[in-house]
Amino acid sequence: MTELPPVPEWSGVAERVPAPPPLPPRRKTRAVKVGSVTIGGGAPVSVQSMTTTKT
Numbered sequence: 001m002t003e004l005p006p007v008p009e010w011s012g013v014a015e016r017v018p019a020p021p022p023l024p025p026r027r028k029t030r031a032v033k034v035g036s037v038t039i040g041g042g043a044p045v046s047v048q049s050m051t052t053t054k055t
Contacts, residue, residue: 031041039046 029040029042031043032039037046
């Protein structure tokens with residue numbers, strides 16, 4: 001069995017990397033109805049999927 005090389009100790013590289021800038025605040029949206037589905041304005045996320053199952 002081959003012996004693995006030793007794992008180097010933590011070098012602290014992440015301590016020297018600057019953090020990314022904070023994201024800007026999210027913009028307010030208005031609710032829009034598409035058929036019977038409301039989109040935006042705090043409405044819950046709607047998901048539509050399709051399948052190729054034989055019926």
